Amino acid sequence: MDPAPLDGNSLAGPLAGLFATDVTLVTGRCAHCGDVSVLAACVVYRHPMGAVARCRACTAVLLVVVEHPAGTRVGMPGLAWWQGPAGSTRTGAVGD
């Protein structure tokens, strides 16, 4: 039996090494059905190979995370876009 699904909160650890912001607060749009939600709210299935994050509305695969000793790999086959939380915009000139 597959373990019961988790949610996007559980991706905070696997993705912490890749992004400067807490990824669970990032908002994303499902490329399949257009649902917009924070990553924390997506449905996550953890497998020994990695985690598969599915859209809470249509179950399309949004994101796949594989933690590997050589580095964490993230596929985003189902995200039309990602938007950082308020305050994640960098201001100032390049090089400052």
Place this chain on the structure above:
Amino acid sequence: MSSWHAAQVVRTEPLAASARVLTLAVPGFAGALAGQHVDVRLTAPDGYQAVRSYSLARVGRDEVVELAVDEVRGGEVSPYLVHEARPGDRMEVRGPLGGYFVWRPHDGGAVQLVAGGSGIVPLAAMARARAAAPTSDAPFRLLAAVRTPADAFFAKELDSTEGLTTTWLYSREAPPASTRPPGRLTLDDVTAHAFAPDVGARVYVCGPTGFVEAAAALLVDAGHDAARIRTERFGGV
């Protein structure tokens, strides 16, 4: 924050028939917020590794991680943590993690907590953080759904925590004095015991997926603003 810390079990305490509290010493672990979780990694002698996420039961002390783990029958990790782990055992911890399902003492305003089973753990951390914050006068309410009285984690403490009103709802077996027949969470339970929607409370719901979805739907049916409801589902094992 993203790297693994070496952790060592320093204490275990029984919590319920199939659950216990584990206290880990974790050098370098700091700054946890109520509601956050950690990833725990166990490594077998043959190198096989298993990672699971567990909510912090208490925050406020750096370099200490307090977990409350419920056994998932047939699981790979939780039976070890509940029945076998003993002081001196080593594992690894990554965290504190998550910025979504979090309550900060300066958030202010009323807070409605809704727990299914061991989903009470991060909510207990929030109630404890509120009690430990002398400046916080935010009123807290907790609706806690459990199977039987023996499954009620931290019951004595949560029934007497200042600023917190706790209602236990039993699904299988209720105490003799209870007037509510055992059963699942209903709209009547929500309207009778949760803050009214016009209070504008922040709502935190945690439990197994089915409970979280049902409870969140009931809260919206009762008039709560979906945008103020934050959820965390767990799968265990």
